[in-house]
Amino acid sequence: MGIPLSLTVNGQVVNVDVDPRTLLVQLLRETLQLTGTHVGCDTAQCGACTVHLNGRAVKACSMLAVQAQGGVVTTIEGLSQDGALHPMQAAFRECHGLQCGFCTPGMVMASVQLLQDKPAASEQEIREGLEGNLCRCTGYHNIVQAIQFCQRGSVAASA
Structure with a gap:
């Protein structure tokens, strides 16, 4: 049984049901196919999973996806605008x-x-x-x- 989750990722509203144990990095990589966010250590030590949540850098491997409920997530894929690199x-x-x-x-x-x-x-x-x-x-x-x-x-x- 999943938990309904609604958030904005790279400017797009996303509505999904997630297992309560799903990490934000898993949601991004496995469900949304945004594989630019990497998993390096699973312990928040390396920072390869860093994304922005509500304008602040967070380590997506140490957050449950449900903690981002209603939030705005920007990944490396969403950093560029209109085809121009950030x-x-x-x-x-x-x-x-x-x-x-x-x-x-x-x-x-x-x-x-x-x-x-x-x-x-x-x-x-x-x-x-x-x-x-x-x-x-x-x-x-x-x-x-x-x-x-x-x-x-x-x-x-x-x-």
Whole structure:
């Protein structure tokens, strides 16, 4: 027996019945086929599952889907608008802020939140702000550069 759930995902109203134990990440990936949100650890340690819920970055592997009832969820797929990359996505591309790409969706979503909260974040504050997101490939140098690139508005200037 499922629980009726209604929420908005990437601008689309979604009405589904979910098992009460369904995690938000499972709803996104398995039910809605939004596979850009990754599952890396199932313990909220890596941040690969980061999405925005009601304008705040959350780890979708540590939330039940029913906790998002009535909420607005944005995934990496919904971050771009009208076919144009979000400035943070463009900055990650421009600065090569990825290697294998597994952490990238969560890293981008966390980075957007980071600059919303602290637009003038220093390099140290950026590094601290990303502590909940792990990258096993890059050493974070290009990720930090991408955030700084976006911060400076260089994406708009280079487009």
